[in-house]
Amino acid sequence: xxxxxxxEWGLHCxxxxxxxEEHTPVAxxxxxxxxxxxxxxxxxxxxxxxxAGILASSPGARGGYALARRPEEITLMDVVAAVEGREEAFxxxxxxxxxxGALAEADEFGEPCGIAKAMRRAEMAWRRExxxxxxxxxxxxxxGGAPARVRRxxxxxxx
Amino acid sequence: xxxxxxxEWGLHCxxxxxxxEEHTPVAxxxxxxxxxxxxxxxxxxxxxxxxAGILASSPGARGGYALARRPEEITLMDVVAAVEGREEAFxxxxxxxxxxGALAEADEFGEPCGIAKAMRRAEMAWRRExxxxxxxxxxxxxxGGAPARVRRxxxxxxx
DNA sequence: GTTCAGATACTCGGATATGAAGTGTCCGAGTGCAAAGGG
DNA sequence: CCCTTTGCACTCGGACACTTCATATCCGAGTATCTGAAC
Numbered sequence: 001x002x003x004x005x006x007x008e009w010g011l012h013c014x015x016x017x018x019x020x021e022e023h024t025p026v027a028x029x030x031x032x033x034x035x036x037x038x039x040x041x042x043x044x045x046x047x048x049x050x051x052a053g054i055l056a057s058s059p060g061a062r063g064g065y066a067l068a069r070r071p072e073e074i075t076l077m078d079v080v081a082a083v084e085g086r087e088e089a090f091x092x093x094x095x096x097x098x099x100x101g102a103l104a105e106a107d108e109f110g111e112p113c114g115i116a117k118a119m120r121r122a123e124m125a126w127r128r129e130x131x132x133x134x135x136x137x138x139x140x141x142x143x144g145g146a147p148a149r150v151r152r153x154x155x156x157x158x159x
Numbered sequence: 160x161x162x163x164x165x166x167e168w169g170l171h172c173x174x175x176x177x178x179x180e181e182h183t184p185v186a187x188x189x190x191x192x193x194x195x196x197x198x199x200x201x202x203x204x205x206x207x208x209x210x211a212g213i214l215a216s217s218p219g220a221r222g223g224y225a226l227a228r229r230p231e232e233i234t235l236m237d238v239v240a241a242v243e244g245r246e247e248a249f250x251x252x253x254x255x256x257x258x259x260g261a262l263a264e265a266d267e268f269g270e271p272c273g274i275a276k277a278m279r280r281a282e283m284a285w286r287r288e289x290x291x292x293x294x295x296x297x298x299x300x301x302x303g304g305a306p307a308r309v310r311r312x313x314x315x316x317x318x
Numbered sequence: 319g320t321t322c323a324g325a326t327a328c329t330c331g332g333a334t335a336t337g338a339a340g341t342g343t344c345c346g347a348g349t350g351c352a353a354a355g356g357g
Numbered sequence: 358c359c360c361t362t363t364g365c366a367c368t369c370g371g372a373c374a375c376t377t378c379a380t381a382t383c384c385g386a387g388t389a390t391c392t393g394a395a396c
Contacts, residue, residue: 001160001161001162001163001239001243001244001248002160002246002248002250002339003160003248003249003250004160004379004380005252005379005380006379007249007278008249008250008251008252008254008274009254011274012254012255012274015274025329027328027329027330028329028330029329033258034258034259035254035255035257035258035259035260036254036257036258037254037257038381038382040381040382040383041380041381041382043329043330043331044331044332044380044381044382047330047331047332050330050331057329057330057331058329058330058388059329059330059331059386059387059388059389060328060329060330060387060388060389060390061326061327061328061329061388061389061390062328062329062388062389062390063328063329063330063387063388063389064329064330065330076277076278076281080160084160085160087161089160089161089162090162090166090167091161091162091167092167093164093167095167095168095171095194095195095196096171096194096301096305098194098195098196099192099193099194099195099312100193100194100308100309100311100312100313101194101305101308103308103312104302104304104305104308105304108302108304109302113301114297114298114299114300114301115167115170115171115174115297115300117300118235118292118296118297118300119166119235121288121292122235122285122286122288122289122292123285125284125285125287125288126281126282126284126285126288127281128284129280129281129284129285130281133277133280133281137277138273138274138277139273140273141273141274141276141277142255142272142273143263143267143268145263145264145267146255146260146263149259149260149262149263150259152259153258153259153262154259161378163340163341164341165340184368186367186368186369187368187369188368197342197343199342199343199344200341200342200343202369202370203341203342203343203370203371206369206370206371209369209370216368216369216370217349217368217369218347218348218349218350218368218369218370219348219349219350219351219367219368219369220349220350220351220365220366220367220368221349221350221351221367221368222348222349222350222367222368222369223368223369224369
């Protein structure tokens, strides 16, 4: 059970875009330089964020990506759901109905499997914590010098 | 981000073993029949539980698996950690130190990355909920007829 | 000098290869039972 | 009839293929800018 690196990359890019406060779109090549990431692959990873309405993409020359909403209105849950999907990590295959369970009455399986309920309970706690934190909150956790450093770095590479 | 089926299979087997209340070990073939699972593959999935000290294995004829502890002393966290590993789902690769971050002072990265902290916070909530629920608790969530049905089914296939 | 048309360079989006990890199967090592032989 | 010994059948454990998903890359569609000429 392991989360893909798309979440980490996406969140870092969202923070960078918020700090830059650019009103013109930022191309993936520039974003990739900020974190030394493979540009083509980063582009593929940001596309789910566009489809989810978190990023706005502008095609053509001088195109690129920009935040579609304010950082306070983007939760970590939104990002994780966009990149990793909305389905639950634990998926119940209803094996309780097989073998010994095949002998049971049909109405006995009215409510969901106890194991699925227990796992779902834990996963809901996880989702709740993700939904309670926004990109703006995470920006506050970063070191104070980071915003200015990103802005300066971006100005240098756009020369 | 998806959890392997080993957790589901392992938990169902733990519940079945607890309900059987057998003092002699139960072979994987019997367990597999209870849920109509591939026997050889189920065996592979139960091995991590043995290494974690949740199941006790007996080799040789009349061998098999038995609970190593009482159901009240086995948390869902124990099972998930044994099967899926103890490492966190979100792994920080410290890309904040690359690119623009390379220009920062070294002491600026004293405390962990804000993104990692936020993700860790959510994951800790998940782990807390898993650790708060035991196999005995999950047994209580199952339908009332399940224990007797499993016992009867097991008696039939051991004839 | 201004305007318009065309070419150009740069961007995103999806379709296409590659690698690792999860999934599934197999064979060998070890153990307890059972049966046969001897006392 | 009881004990010992030998063989055997059954079990787990780890080593070996295969499939699926994540990773990494490439090419095509589209747009704003820049250049040039005409008015």
